Amino acid sequence: MGRYAFLRQPRWLALGFLVLLVLPSFILLSRWQLSRLDDRRYFNDLVTTHSAAAPVPVDSVMRAGDPLDAVGDDQRWFPVTATGRYDAGSTVLVRKRPLEGKNGFWxxxxxxxxxxxxxxVNRGWIAADGSASAAQAVPAPPTGEITLTGRLQPSEAAPDVQPGDLPAGQITDLSVPLVAGGASAYPGYVTLVESSPADSADLRPIPLPDLSDGPHLSYAVQWVFFAGVAVVGFVLLIRRESEYAAAEAALATDGTPTGPPQPTGSID
Structure with missing residues (x-):
């Protein structure tokens, strides 16, 4: 142990403790990223499978008056059909819904x-026009009887009291109770796919979410790499320090260096 006696010095003890501390942290972070990857793949499979199903009447998937939590993963993204008339006077805009890097509204x-x-019904997206408090030009819905197909989504959570500085007709979240008021409403909403008659051409259809795996696998590998760097770096530091310690001990004994070769030179 004489060659490695320096490891008992406080600075080496502190460095060793730091390596022991960060090593399991890096491994846990890697496992967390792998867990997020599993969640992402589950979500992607849910979207792909459910959105490709044949449309069914909305009443076969959920019923009006059911609690909001009646719509979950088993129903989400399924295409449903419905027939009725739009209540144009109750149209609202859901704020801060970016699309392709541009701010806008649902x-x-x-x-x-x-x-x-x-x-x-989430009829589609429009780009924000002007400042956050500016009035927006809202495309009117089709009149008369409408038959539509849309993808089912659960109601979003929203504050019990909306911020007082919101412009009229705007809300923070797509909460069914906020839109439907006290009417007997279905617990989820639908994102419009198509309707007859067709909706306004000024509305952008809401696309399906990104279905890639995302960066989680590469992040998991990076954390394992960082763990390896920490271990290898610590070992290399120990090895270098031990070589210098051995060289200094040899010089102290007989003046003969035994460590790494020292630079030499001559003066003419």
Whole structure:
């Protein structure tokens, strides 16, 4: 142990403790990224499978008056059909919904079905025009009886009291109760895919989310790499320090260096 006696010095003890501390942290971070990758793949599979299903009547998937949590992963993204008339006067804009790097709004209008129940419909996206407090030009929905197909989504959580400085007709989240008010409403909303008659051409359809694996696998590998760098770096530091310690001990004993070759030169 004489050659490695320096490891008992406080600075080496502190460095060793630091390596022991960060090593499991890096491994845990790598495993966390792999867990996120599993979640991402589960979500992608859910979107791909459900969105490709044949459309079914909305009443076969959820019922008006059900609690909001009745719409979960088993129903999400399924295409559903419904028929009714838009309540144009209850149209709202959902704020801060970027698309392709541009800020904008979701245009949301309740559809009153023949039974009198309300189905909240996300009709599409418009770009923000002007400042955050500026009034927006909102495309009007089609009139008369509408038959539509949309992908089912759960109601979003929203503050019980909306911020007082919001412009009229704008909300922070697509919450079914915020849009439908006290009417008997379906617990989820639908993102419009198509309708007859067609909706305004000024609305951008809401696309499916990105279905790639994302950066999680590369991040997981990076954390393992960082763990390896920490271990290898610490070992190399120990090896170099031990070589210098051995060289200094040899010089102290007989003046003969035994460590790494020392630079030499001559003066003419």
């Amino acid at each position: 245009v949301v209008t309740p559809l009153v079905t023949s039974s009198g129940s309300v189905l909240v």
